[in-house]
Amino acid sequence: MSNRPISDFIEKYYLHFNAAALVDASKGYVAHLKDGGKMMITLAGAMSTAELGKILAEMIRQDKVAIISCTGANLEEDLMNLVAHSHYKRVSNYRDLTPQEEWDLLEKGLNRVTDTCIPEEEAFRRLQKHIYEIWKDAEAKEERYFPHEYMYKMLLSGVLEQYYEIPKENSWMLAAAEKNLPIVVPGWEDSTMGNIFASYCIKGDLKSSTVKSGIEYMTYLADWYRNNCEGKGVGFFQIGGGIAGDFPICVVPMLYQDLEMHDVPFWSYFCQISDSTTSYGSYSGAVPNEKITWGKLDIHTPKFIVESDATICAPLMFTYILENS
Template sequence: MKTKGAISQFISKYYLHFNAATLVDAAKAYEVQLSGGAKMLVSLAGAMSTAELGKIFAKMIRKDKVHIISCTGANLEEDIMNLVAHSHYLRIPNYRDLTPEEEFELLEKGLNRVTDTCIPEEEAFRRLQKHIFELWKDADDKGERYFPHEFMYKLLLSGVLEEYYEIDLKDSWMYAAAKANLPVVVPGWEDSTMGNIFASYVMKGELKASTVKSGIEYMTYLADWYNWNSDKGVGFFQIGGGIAGDFPICVVPMLYQDLEEENTPFWSYFCQISDSTTSYGSYSGAVPNEKITWGKLDIDTPKFIIESDATIVAPLIFAYILDM
């Protein structure tokens, strides 16, 4: 029998009601999915990489607790930025009190703020830019095409960033994913910093837009993966809302409604951690039952919504699954 660690025992004893109880129920149901042979998709919205979720998420990847990831372009790149520029980040605990003038001072210093944390432009964005451009250009010259995450995997595995590493590699979820060659879907990559930089090279005529594969190709890539891996079920663990969650969950209705593959199974589990409460027309705040009407979840799909801060909740759920 598995022995749960101190963190798991604590939440089992004290997290008994409301959002706390749902956290425990969702963690237990996640384990049931894995024990039955189901695969699990985890989606990352917001700035979870800058929040250093990689410290525990990398372990989830290494322990085979997650089998495919959907994330924003920001999360894809910001984990690597943290890896190579961590000591140059600036934390601003009093960020709520900043004046517009003080915010502009941060801009002039090359410090792009994400809530209480500033990402250093020169040490993070530009340090990656010169190396990723070489990979883009090499592929472009050869007429080769890759997905955004594949370029990032090449960057990490090439070794060119090793001289810059400022945190332990075991705390980088992108490095863990690259080593495992884990499938990743990055919808809307174009709105990330690297996506913006790539677009600027296209506008200057230095690269072809087609060198980076498109969102439609990501959807067909995900559809193929789902068909190959859904025989025992695929669960959906959503951190935050937005495109990182909406894009991949739509693959199921696309397969059986639009492609008319009638035997396509629904997602076998659903959990969302979100600070977006239920409101009018909000996808991020929609209750799971609404997804039944869109052909994403079944009547009996285990469904959980935890209305709380993902930076607090996700590590606790992952700790439970890892028996910590």
């Protein structure tokens, strides 16, 4: 029996078009790691609600990812799935729902993400009371942390263990917290937890300065990149588009152009899984070569784009990487 069954399967059948791009990008990822490179993974969309944590957590545990950039939604939705999975509702006919049926879901406290409804009371509120106490405690001590650091504190404190409804090894956030993995969360303010935090600020319960800002995330990333770009350098594996990818990739031109650090290398590997297209000026769908003109990628940077569904492709690619590196 082969010890690399997924690799054998895709190498046998994934020979052309997007399938071949998936194999080439996976091999490029493995080669980058074997040459001593590090990798950033960026998460857009609802990848945590899609339960990517089942495989991403193992990527983290096996040191196949050095840093993550994600939306605030992906940060919190992994925890929501961890503590309220049995209360989620799957709606397989989501394309056919009427406005009245959507309203009925709202009245039941079910917030729909494509075919999956997140239970507001069990998911959001179970986290809210605990994260509020951690925010409040930090403010009383005049301490400030990033959004992901507050999540780490909550996870590592053990207060959520009473709610766990999935095997803890399937939570990528728990795996990240245990390794203290660097995370960048641009635009955290538009997440549910960001909205909740803003509501406390409006009520005067908390100060906005208690949570570090996006600008501070960029300076944090700049320091991290400079400390980790020697040798083979840092690769960029982008799932989807949006701010999770747009924000961190700009750290290189900022260092090179704005800070005039001309010894800072470009990203040394690039792959994007996306079904976006360039026909409407979509940045998320831009081919990698366009990033050369912005000072993000070098002419010689290995570049891949898999124009497909990340919920299908990412687990296959991560499994290939785990089997071969």
